[in-house]
Amino acid sequence: MHNKINGSTKVIALFGNPIEHTASPGMQNAAIMKLGCNFVYLPFLVNRAKIANAVESLRAMHFAGANITVPFKEAVVPYLDKLTEEAKLIGAVNTIKNDNGQLIGHNTDGPGFIEALKAANKKFTPKKKKIVIIGAGGAARAIGVALAQRKTKQIVFADVQEEKARNLAYIIKSKLNVDAKGMSPNTQQFYDLAGEADVIVNATPVGMSPRTTECPLSNISIIHPRQFIVDLIYNPAQTKFLRLAHHLGAKTMNGLGMLLYQGVLAFEIFTGEKAPVAVMKKALLQAVKA
């Protein structure tokens, strides 16, 4: 937080439920301290039935804005004045900026994912790439929209709920004019497409602690050294999926970069300042290990 809380300190909130394991306050307050700007970032455990009141409180109490986490990213949308194009397409918001009483909804999850890919692999560009995303939930939708907006060549969504994957592919195809397919992961077609992909992303909770012995791909042998294999999970830091992919010679990345860069972009929206990325990364690593 700022060295001294005073009458001019602007509050940035984090709304979630549960909230106690969040790493965001450590990361955001480290950035605020580094720049010496007069903000403070505080987590709030919001009653699930009272999210509308919580959003309204941003206006009532002149908060600078709020980050929104599980389970409210979609629920806040009806209470906002405006959405960015990205947030509209995703249908979910993780960052609300209070612009003189106007609440503007942003989604920095997808752009954060792209920034993380670029930070891990300087030469990476989503343009003309074939991407496979396992899972078709909120995270898959955010990264799918961000990739399609940056003119990726093809996106394949594979979810155990096949209908969900098909619906998401339809949205990407119809709204962003990018070749997209939705299917079950248990098909030969899926494994053929996964073998041809430049990037494969796990956007399911499979492999997350305590399910650390599970892997979202049953046939891992399709992975090869020219692929970039990404897991959105960051606890454990190396999932079974990433460990196996690494052994097969692929470049790998976990979900910590996405978490960092969604925070970096949110910080810049809240404060208008360039975020001190190295400071935020260090604080995030400490918070995640704690």
Ligand code: NAP
């Ligand atoms: P979600 O909304 O629950 O979506 C996950 C989807 O994957 C569900 O439809 C689920 O179906 C499906 N699924 C489960 N097992 C599968 C399998 N073996 N193969 C194919 N599909 C499967 O979750 P989310 O919010 O999108 O989050 C997904 C993951 O991303 C989580 O691990 C989350 O922690 C991570 N995440 C990371 C960041 C970051 O910053 N690094 C940000 C957001 C999310 P069922 O519901 O039927 O199981």
